Amino acid sequence: MSDTTTGIDPRSPRFGAAITTVLLAVTIVLTLISATSVAGIVLLAVIVVLFAIGGIGGIRRHPYGALFRRFIRPRLSPPAELEAPEPPTFAQQVGLFVTAVALLLALVGVPYAAPVGAAVALVAAFLNAVFDVCIGCILYVWLVRAGVLRPRRTTA
Numbered sequence: 001m002s003d004t005t006t007g008i009d010p011r012s013p014r015f016g017a018a019i020t021t022v023l024l025a026v027t028i029v030l031t032l033i034s035a036t037s038v039a040g041i042v043l044l045a046v047i048v049v050l051f052a053i054g055g056i057g058g059i060r061r062h063p064y065g066a067l068f069r070r071f072i073r074p075r076l077s078p079p080a081e082l083e084a085p086e087p088p089t090f091a092q093q094v095g096l097f098v099t100a101v102a103l104l105l106a107l108v109g110v111p112y113a114a115p116v117g118a119a120v121a122l123v124a125a126f127l128n129a130v131f132d133v134c135i136g137c138i139l140y141v142w143l144v145r146a147g148v149l150r151p152r153r154t155t156a
Contacts, residue, residue: 007082008059010132013091015072016054016064017128020095023047024122031106031114041106044114047121048099054092059085062092086152091128091136095121 023043030040054062102117127133143149 006085008065008085008088009068009073009079010081010083011076011079012065012068012073013059013088013134014129014132015068016062017125017134019064020047020050020125021122021129024118024125027118028115028122031118037114041103041114044099044103044106044118047118048096048103051092051096051099055089055096056093059089059092087137087140088134090140090149091124091134094136094139095124098124 024047027040027043027047030036030043032040050063054065059065098117098121102113102121105113105117124135127135140149144151
């Protein structure tokens with residue numbers, strides 16, 4: 001996609017995925033240590049909120065995207081091409097679902113729900129950050145092709 005009015009820099013979601021990977025790794029460590037488990041649950045709640053901003057408000061409204069546009073993007077050459085914002089926004093929704101379920105289960109006392117949910121999300125974030133493989137984006141394309149989802153244009 002090369003439309004500069006609707007596309008996003010594909011490096012922005014990867015930048016956000018790198019930050020998310022680190023935060024999720026810290027969450028896993030904190031939730032596995034009984035003395036810091038509450039801090040881990042709080043960090044997981046923050047991650048849920050961040051996914052909610054990107055998944056509900058749209059990828060362009062994600063705080064990591066703002067950081068990328070302000071501090072990283074000006075130091076880079078223009079992207080070779082832009083990408084549609086819908087697949088990364090859907091990926092944020094998947095991340096929101098996974099982390100919100102983990103948080104909810106942890107809050108009701110399900111053992112290891114927080115670190116397991118964080119680990120699942122970490123794998124997806126890591127694949128995106130390091131290998132440019134966005135599991136949520138791939139899932140979005142598959143669901144659109146299967147007719148389960150209708151392609152939508154986000155204006156956010």
